[in-house]
Amino acid sequence: MARTYESALSLLSALQSNKAVTSLFSVPILPSPPASSSQGGSDKSQDLNALAIPEMLTWLGRAGLSQSDLAQLKCIHVAGTKGKGSVCAFLTSILVNSSAVAGKVGTYTSPHLVSVRERIMIDGRPLAPDLFACYFFEVWDAFTEAARAELGRKTGDWHSSHSDSFATARAQAKKEENDRLREAELQGPATKPFYFRFLTILAFHVFLREGVRSAVVECGIGGEYDSTNVLPAEAVTAGIVTQLGIDHVGMLGGTLPEIAWHKIGVAKAERKCFTRRLTGDDGEATMEVLRRRAAELGAELVEVPDEAVEAWGGVRAGDVGGLEGGFQKYNQALAVSAAREHLQILTGPEQGNASNKSKEAMDFSSLPEGFAEGLRKARLRGRCETRQEDNVTWLIDGAHTAESLQEVARWFASKRSIATNTRHVLLFNQQERDAAKLLEGLYSGIQQNAPSSSTEAVFDKAVFTRNELQRRSGDEPERDVAVQNAGAEVLLRLSPESQVVVCDNVADAVSEVSKIDATEENAKEKTIVLVTGSLHLVGALLRTLEPDAPF
Numbered sequence: 245m246a247r248t249y250e251s252a253l254s255l256l257s258a259l260q261s262n263k264a265v266t267s268l269f270s271v272p273i274l275p276s277p278p279a280s281s282s283q284g285g286s287d288k289s290q291d292l293n294a295l296a297i298p299e300m301l302t303w304l305g306r307a308g309l310s311q312s313d314l315a316q317l318k319c320i321h322v323a324g325t326k327g328k329g330s331v332c333a334f335l336t337s338i339l340v341n342s343s344a345v346a347g348k349v350g351t352y353t354s355p356h357l358v359s360v361r362e363r364i365m366i367d368g369r370p371l372a373p374d375l376f377a378c379y380f381f382e383v384w385d386a387f388t389e390a391a392r393a394e395l396g397r398k399t400g401d402w403h404s405s406h407s408d409s410f411a412t413a414r415a416q417a418k419k420e421e422n423d424r425l426r427e428a429e430l431q432g433p434a435t436k437p438f439y440f441r442f443l444t445i446l447a448f449h450v451f452l453r454e455g456v457r458s459a460v461v462e463c464g465i466g467g468e469y470d471s472t473n474v475l476p477a478e479a480v481t482a483g484i485v486t487q488l489g490i491d492h493v494g495m496l497g498g499t500l501p502e503i504a505w506h507k508i509g510v511a512k513a514e515r516k517c518f519t520r521r522l523t524g525d526d527g528e529a530t531m532e533v534l535r536r537r538a539a540e541l542g543a544e545l546v547e548v549p550d551e552a553v554e555a556w557g558g559v560r561a562g563d564v565g566g567l568e569g570g571f572q573k574y575n576q577a578l579a580v581s582a583a584r585e586h587l588q589i590l591t592g593p594e595q596g597n598a599s600n601k602s603k604e605a606m607d608f609s610s611l612p613e614g615f616a617e618g619l620r621k622a623r624l625r626g627r628c629e630t631r632q633e634d635n636v637t638w639l640i641d642g643a644h645t646a647e648s649l650q651e652v653a654r655w656f657a658s659k660r661s662i663a664t665n666t667r668h669v670l671l672f673n674q675q676e677r678d679a680a681k682l683l684e685g686l687y688s689g690i691q692q693n694a695p696s697s698s699t700e701a702v703f704d705k706a707v708f709t710r711n712e713l714q715r716r717s718g719d720e721p722e723r724d725v726a727v728q729n730a731g732a733e734v735l736l737r738l739s740p741e742s743q744v745v746v747c748d749n750v751a752d753a754v755s756e757v758s759k760i761d762a763t764e765e766n767a768k769e770k771t772i773v774l775v776t777g778s779l780h781l782v783g784a785l786l787r788t789l790e791p792d793a794p795f
Contacts, residue, residue, distance in 0.1 A: 324486025334579035338618035347457030468509025513542035642779035653689025
């Protein structure tokens, strides 16, 4: 196989997927541990999770890397349920804008929307295709050679214990017969870790080879047992736990305190870990788990209070395409706090009273030089992203939980309230969760945030689609659109005056967005399209709108 970017993508797609691995974790059947427990998850998930880090360390070694190698990096490690991507985008932009101290900046995030290269960035830009291919095959070959060496040791052991000439000859014949098959297996995906582990190791390899000094590393799922948590304490300057929510119940547990136990696993001894201070009964129970677990790990938990963030107000996005949404100020505050700590560690400990430093960390009104500009310039595809094309404004957010969709509802309502002579369209999909319930929550959230004087329908038109890019081929069976039909029924119940369309591919859905109902007497000049419900939908949309963009 040629050593091209395209062949690297082909091999990568052959690896066991993340979904295949997470499916091993069923929803806990036994009652969950009490909220006061410092341990989270079911017995089954604990057993499977406990294998994760030892296995990851073995794979790291097979790739020719060790934790002492990773200690050369200085990383901010980000865990959480919501806001991880935004926090990583803010951190990356701040550090790139502070390059005199931060040096070359690497960023590892997931998932990607259009290209896998989005997951591994250098100085805020996705790795170039030729570099991705080069480093990909360095890691792929390292795994192949490690497997070949292990097979050689086992074969050598067998020969040393079987001196009988006939047995040896028979073994040699069998060896020759299977050589070609064995070599194909050695070079193929069978001797490689699953998709996320491979990309995590690839990212670390890239950062070391590219001379990265500062790295922003986002957890995939959880924290304590996440593949990224092979980072040793020496490699971590600060941890972050973003807003928590209920997700990946089988792996992490079904309550916020259980989930918090996993997320705070990124905290490291003698380092600070920053999080938003939670209030209320559930919030206080969750904070108790975070505090206790941080203390067990020898870390300092820094709780950022909402009142300090709200008094500051955050930094507005610089222009179209920036990270919008009023909730972003909380993500900005976590990024600012961790970036301050990271740069201070890189420059060496400062003199002064520790309590004064703590107060300074909560003073967002006085940001270090370059921080505000970094916040303004931060970009993250598919999260509160505004895209302008002729008379169509695309408002794009891959939110797929009830809480995230409430933030999208507030964002869309704010955009809708200042637009006049405009047609409003929804483009929606969600294949894996309760799509009807999520849609109802989104719709009611927009209504609640609309001006009290508004009498217009929330959406003039709603398009429900699957995530496939193109129409099905002639010999392909019909695609199941039951989920999309159910969404259409919900929307019509909520808004009988809205026009509703169901598509089985995104290309047709985009075409539907621009169509004006022929019976509409007063066609409006501009269209605002809210695209939400799924990151897969957002990725397919961006590929449709940017057909010539590098994949």
